Amino acid sequence: MSDSKPSPCIEIHAVDKIFGSEASGYRALDNVSLTIKDKEFFTLLGPSGCGKTTLLRMLAGFETPTRGDIYLHGRNVVELPPRARRVNMVFQNYALFPHLTVAQNIAFGLEMLDWKKPQIGERVAKMLSLVRLEEFSARKPAQLSGGQQQRVALARALAPQPEVLLLDEPLSALDLKLRKEMQSELKRLQRETGITFILVTHDQEEALAMSDRLAVMSGGRVLQAGTPEEIYSRPASRFVADFIGEANIIPGEALGRSGTLAIRPEHITLGAGTPARLRGAVREITFLGADTLFEIAVPHGTEILKIRARLRGRAPDVEVDGHVWLHWPDEVEWGVDG
Amino acid sequence: MKKKPFAWQHNPGFGTFTWAVMAFLYIPLAVLFVYSFNANRQVTVWSHFSFKWFAVVAQDANIRLCAYNSIIVAVAATAISVAIAIPAALALERGPGFKGRALSVGLITMPLVVPEIVTAIATLIFFSTIGMANGLLNLIIAHTVFCIPFALLPIQARLQALGGGFEDAARDLYGTEWRIFRRITVPLLMPGIISGAVLAFVISLDDFLISFMVSSSGSTTLPVYVYGMMRLGVTPEVNAISTILLVASAALAALAFVFTRPPGSEAPAKTTN
Numbered sequence: 001m002s003d004s005k006p007s008p009c010i011e012i013h014a015v016d017k018i019f020g021s022e023a024s025g026y027r028a029l030d031n032v033s034l035t036i037k038d039k040e041f042f043t044l045l046g047p048s049g050c051g052k053t054t055l056l057r058m059l060a061g062f063e064t065p066t067r068g069d070i071y072l073h074g075r076n077v078v079e080l081p082p083r084a085r086r087v088n089m090v091f092q093n094y095a096l097f098p099h100l101t102v103a104q105n106i107a108f109g110l111e112m113l114d115w116k117k118p119q120i121g122e123r124v125a126k127m128l129s130l131v132r133l134e135e136f137s138a139r140k141p142a143q144l145s146g147g148q149q150q151r152v153a154l155a156r157a158l159a160p161q162p163e164v165l166l167l168d169e170p171l172s173a174l175d176l177k178l179r180k181e182m183q184s185e186l187k188r189l190q191r192e193t194g195i196t197f198i199l200v201t202h203d204q205e206e207a208l209a210m211s212d213r214l215a216v217m218s219g220g221r222v223l224q225a226g227t228p229e230e231i232y233s234r235p236a237s238r239f240v241a242d243f244i245g246e247a248n249i250i251p252g253e254a255l256g257r258s259g260t261l262a263i264r265p266e267h268i269t270l271g272a273g274t275p276a277r278l279r280g281a282v283r284e285i286t287f288l289g290a291d292t293l294f295e296i297a298v299p300h301g302t303e304i305l306k307i308r309a310r311l312r313g314r315a316p317d318v319e320v321d322g323h324v325w326l327h328w329p330d331e332v333e334w335g336v337d338g
Numbered sequence: 339m340k341k342k343p344f345a346w347q348h349n350p351g352f353g354t355f356t357w358a359v360m361a362f363l364y365i366p367l368a369v370l371f372v373y374s375f376n377a378n379r380q381v382t383v384w385s386h387f388s389f390k391w392f393a394v395v396a397q398d399a400n401i402r403l404c405a406y407n408s409i410i411v412a413v414a415a416t417a418i419s420v421a422i423a424i425p426a427a428l429a430l431e432r433g434p435g436f437k438g439r440a441l442s443v444g445l446i447t448m449p450l451v452v453p454e455i456v457t458a459i460a461t462l463i464f465f466s467t468i469g470m471a472n473g474l475l476n477l478i479i480a481h482t483v484f485c486i487p488f489a490l491l492p493i494q495a496r497l498q499a500l501g502g503g504f505e506d507a508a509r510d511l512y513g514t515e516w517r518i519f520r521r522i523t524v525p526l527l528m529p530g531i532i533s534g535a536v537l538a539f540v541i542s543l544d545d546f547l548i549s550f551m552v553s554s555s556g557s558t559t560l561p562v563y564v565y566g567m568m569r570l571g572v573t574p575e576v577n578a579i580s581t582i583l584l585v586a587s588a589a590l591a592a593l594a595f596v597f598t599r600p601p602g603s604e605a606p607a608k609t610t611n
């Protein structure tokens with residue numbers, strides 16, 4: 001750290017987590033290293049079972065790493081219990097206390113921190129208005145809709161002014177319309193509170209739409225971390241390319257080169273006449289409203305490559321079984337490992 | 339033709355059989371109940387409706403002493419067994435998995451399957467071997483032992499159904515273990531605690547065999563006293579006492595039912611602060 005920047009919000013350093021014994025246990029996290037900046041909206045993205053919740057629970061203090069260290073604003077926290085970390089969590093099923101009212105739920109953390117009664121009242125009122133639930137303060141969680149329960153869980157976790165807010169798949173239980181609403185609600189809350197948010201999701205669209213930066217995980221490892229643009233346009237591996245959006249994987253020999261390259265369907269243009277990079281037969285044309293999707297079979301030695309091209313606006317003058325040339329500019333393709 | 343799956347309730351005679359079982363179960367109870375309001379000293383001959391025998395029972399010094407003993411023993415055994423069952427259930431459900439957990443559960447719930455006569459004799463031998471003959475205290479200890487599994491099972495089941503999520507959330511919100519226990523665990527556990535307590539209380543109140551072995555002359559419980567009265571034949575007083583025991587047990591069971599409705603319709607006790 002040669003420059004004068006303050007220590008990052010969270011630094012995860014070479015963390016392993018093995019459930020069970022070292023020899024025969026299950027390796028849920030494998031050499032995970034990440035840096036998360038202050039006031040960042042950071043997302044852990046990956047398929048189910050890849051270790052996202054385990055990593056989040058480790059930040060909250062519910063799991064200890066088998067190896068490695070976690071720093072919160074420069075302080076190593078691996079030995080600290082949850083109550084000694086200024087980190088709060090929105091649990092996947094919310095875990096609202098069913099015997100307490102909305103206001104009592106929100107006040108709980110403040111009472112545990114021994115805030116004075118008037119300050120608690122003030123803070124609860126502020127939180128209720130932040131999540132727009134003023135009229136519901138006296139209700140029990142069971143009397144609220146799923147979206148309202150979610151907002152109570154957010155208010156309860158934000159009330160103690162944590163340094164970091166952890167959210168474990170907070171939107172997965174909501175229906176599509178509510179999910180979109182809550183996405184912008186979460187962004188607004190993060191802007192207004194200036195707290196670092198770490199969100200866990202398996203939904204790549206959600207991750208791309210909401211994050212300042214994200215990490216793509218698979219099998220307990222972080223495959224790539226970066227801004228949504230970086231990860232979308234330059235995925236480091238075939239897995240990331242496939243998991244974030246869609247990618248055509250083309251062996252280099254088909255183009256007279258070595259290696260393997262990947263290209264997004266929307267970056268391919270089709271032409272009937274002028275020779276271009278590849279030539280194939282159109283197998284299927286699907287009209288998708290604004291876009292049209294072409295499935296093209298390109299012969300490559302004894303195999304046939306299936307390539308998908310997604311064209312915006314009016315489709316070129318090609319028909320099923322017709323032959324087309326495929327073209328794309330150099331800068332949109334990238335090399336991937338095998 | 340497709341054959342319908344076999345269904346018991348469509349079997350001829352099933353209804354009759356059900357009613358027969360119900361009759362065997364409840365007609366004797368109903369007869370006892372009705373005849374406890376019979377004014378006649380001959381228990382089998384109905385004369386007219388009266389609360390007379392309840393008054394007689396209520397004024398009998400011996401019966402009052404025994405009822406008093408029964409209640410002291412039941413209250414104490416319930417309180418102690420619940421106080422033991424709560425930490426036991428927490429250790430089993432929330433504690434780290436330990437070797438011998440299954441064995442512990444087995445040992446704690448053993449009194450449910452050990453023939454009561456065996457427990458009764460063993461308890462008697464135990465107390466006489468250590469030379470302890472402290473009337474009510476002996477009874478309380480003996481009752482506590484067989485009440486523990488009845489108190490434990492509903493509490494453990496409730497803990498299991500709740501899962502650890504609420505306690506984790508409270509830990510995340512800066513709670514210490516003791517404050518979490520008081521503010522979150524106990525209130526959420528209350529339906530289990532109440533039904534465990536009611537079960538333990540009723541089991542203790544109704545116990546005959548162990549009380550019979552353990553009790554001494556000054557510490558007789560009501561069922562043991564009733565048994566003594568029965569040797570002179572069934573009297574109206576016996577009917578009246580039985581009806582009181584029956585109504586008390588049924589009322590407590592109803593109370594437990596009200597407090598242990600499935601989650602959602604529940605109204606656990608409010609936390610205080």
Ligand SMILES: Nc1ncnc2c1ncn2[C@@H]1O[C@H](COP(=O)(O)OP(=O)(O)O)[C@@H](O)[C@H]1O
Binds near residue numbers: 019026048051052
């Ligand atoms: N307490 C535990 N004991 C054993 N295995 C666990 C435990 N917690 C999680 N795992 C395993 O670790 C893997 C990662 O789990 P998790 O972090 O919940 O994944 P995700 O949240 O990405 O779906 C899963 O295979 C899961 O079965």
Ligand SMILES: [Mg+2]
Binds near residue numbers: 052053169
């Ligand atoms: Mg998860």
